Amino acid sequence: MIMVMHKSCRFVLPALAAFVLAACGGSSNNDHTPVVQPPPPPAPVTYSYEVTVVNLTNGQPLSPVAVVLHQEGHLWTVGESASEALELMAEGGDNSEILAMENVMASASGEAPVGPGHSDTITVSIEDVADANLSVATMLVNTNDAFTGLDSVDLAELEVGASWSTMSMAYDAGTEANSELQSTIPGPAAGGNGFDAARDDVDFVAMHPGVVTKDDGLMESVLTSHHRFDNPVAKIIVTRMQ
Amino acid sequence: MKKTSALILSALATTTMSTQAADIDIHIQNLTQGIYFTPLLVTAHSDEAALFHVGEAASGELQAMAEGADISGLESIADGVSANSSANPAGGLLAPGASTMTMLSTSADNTRLSIVGMLLPTNDGFVGLDSWHIPSEAGTYTIYLNGYDAGTEANDELITGGGAPGVPGIPAAPGGNGGTNGTGVTDMNGSEVIHIHPGNIGDDMIDGGKSDVDSRVHRWLNPVAKVTVTVN
Known part of the structure; x- marks a missing residue:
């Protein structure tokens, strides 16, 4: 009352x-x-955002892009251990657990991987929450556990029709050693396994050091010079539609 | 928002551009997964001083820092120009992924912020910030730092303990994951001015190979550090 x-x-x-x-x-x-x-x-007030992710790499398809709105929490924090949901996405490209995270208030996923030079636009909407944070996550699939995206971008100041864009960096989930072995990389360059629950790396998220590849002397690597990347790896454009 | 702030700043320029003392908090995070920062020097100085400039040759003091992690020479230079400095805020190495924090009370003319620390394991790599203009407007500002090469030593990538200026080799791989008995990537020092570090090459051989650093662990891509400055 x-x-x-x-x-x-x-x-x-x-x-x-x-x-x-x-x-x-x-x-x-x-x-x-x-x-x-x-x-x-x-009447409920709908806040709707269009998120476009442009793949800037030469040979790293991006797994279907997860776009989530939340008010609390982070998808990842540099220097801290990755969540299991992030590990699943960063090692295997499976974003289902990120979309289902407890703090997520609204979510959307791209339907297919985004090839190098291509882009995907995903719309996410939420009712009656003007100050949601936006997070975006997608795997560089020809790697052990590289990903890119945005963590907790405050959208409260974005007006209807306005856009904001940024370049995003490559992160390393720190959950799988960067062996570059065929058996450990899920992307088309390798066709190996993605997610492995065992953690055999530093176990904290950091900036990715890049891939070495067999063309640069790592003879057991399944990767070639085509799979090398540098920052930034994606351009992300956010437009508030309503 | 940033554009708006910039406009406001220029509108108020006559009042805010004058030099003023400030209390600033400086948070520094190592963003890499396998590179250590040796003791950092964080210093606020006037626009007439600098620790280094990209594209110019390193001073002997910068060389000592970049090759052997010795910041005492740079600290003396800073003290000599009445800079406000914080030496070694992390109390030793700043490990991959780790953070440190320090505060500076800057005197009126010390409006520029510089930060340096050696990258290990490298021959003469360092994380650097050169003369960033400390805003007079209170707020929190984020800066991403790159890895630089002092241009004073060949990047042979051999962990020999060599850290004194002019002595080849890498002082140490603090993570304990370096190799031995490499033949050396190169004995040529390329550019002799300070430049963006080309990165470690490394190899996957603990014993032998060209390099004593691990190509899967000791490479990096820029940026290597995130600095968050709060002007109070």
Whole structure:
């Protein structure tokens, strides 16, 4: 009741009428019995964002892009251990656990990988939350556990029709050693396994050191010079549609 | 928002561009996964001083820092120009992924911020910030730093303990994951001015090979550090 009263003084129970009417600074006529008439529920306000991810690499397809809105938490923090949801995405390109994270209030995923030089546009919408944070995550699939994206970008200042863009860096989930072995890389360069629950690396997220490749002396690597990358690896454009 | 702030700044230029003392908090994070920072020198100085300039030859003091992690010479230079400095805020090495924090109370003319520290394992690589203009407007500012090459030593990538200026080799691989008995990537020092570091080559041989650093662990891509400055 208290929560309703501060929004509308018309919607009050007779027993509380005297107190509430006085508190609202309106009529103090205690003899009047107010009519209990709930106001129509306010129309929900939809906040909708279009997120375009452009793949800037030479030979690293990006796994289907996860786009999530949340008010709390992070998808990752540099220097800290990756969540299992991030590990699953960074090692295997599977974003399902990121989309299902407890703090996620709205989510959307690209339908297919984004090839080098290509882009994908994903729309995500949320009702009645003006100050959501945007996070984006996608794997560089011809790697052990490289990913790119954005963590917790504050969208509160973005007006309808306005755009914001940035270049994103390559991160290393730190959950799988960068062996570059065929068996450990899920992308088309290798066709190996993606996710492996065992953690055999430093176990903290950091900037990615890049891939070595067999063309640069790592003879057991399945990768070639085509798979090398440098920062930035993606351009991300966010437009508020409504 | 940034554009708006810039406009406001220029509109207020007559009042805010004058030099003023400030208390600033400086948070420095090593963004790499396998490179250590040796003791850092964080210093606020005037626009007439600098620790280094990209494209110019390194001073002997910068060389000592970049080749052997010795910041005492640079610290003396900073003290000599009445800079406000914080030496070795991390109390030793700043490990991959780790952060450190320091504060400076800057005097009126010390409006520029510089940061240096050696990258290990490298021959003469360092993380650097050159004369960043400390904003007079209170707020939090983020800067990403690159890895530079002092241009004073060949990047042979041999972990020999050589850290004194002019002595070839890498002082150490603090992670304990370096190799030995490499033949050396090169004995030629290329550019003799300070430049963006070309990165480690490395190899995957603990014993022998060209390099004593691990190509899968000791490479990096820029940026190598994130600095968050809060002007109070």
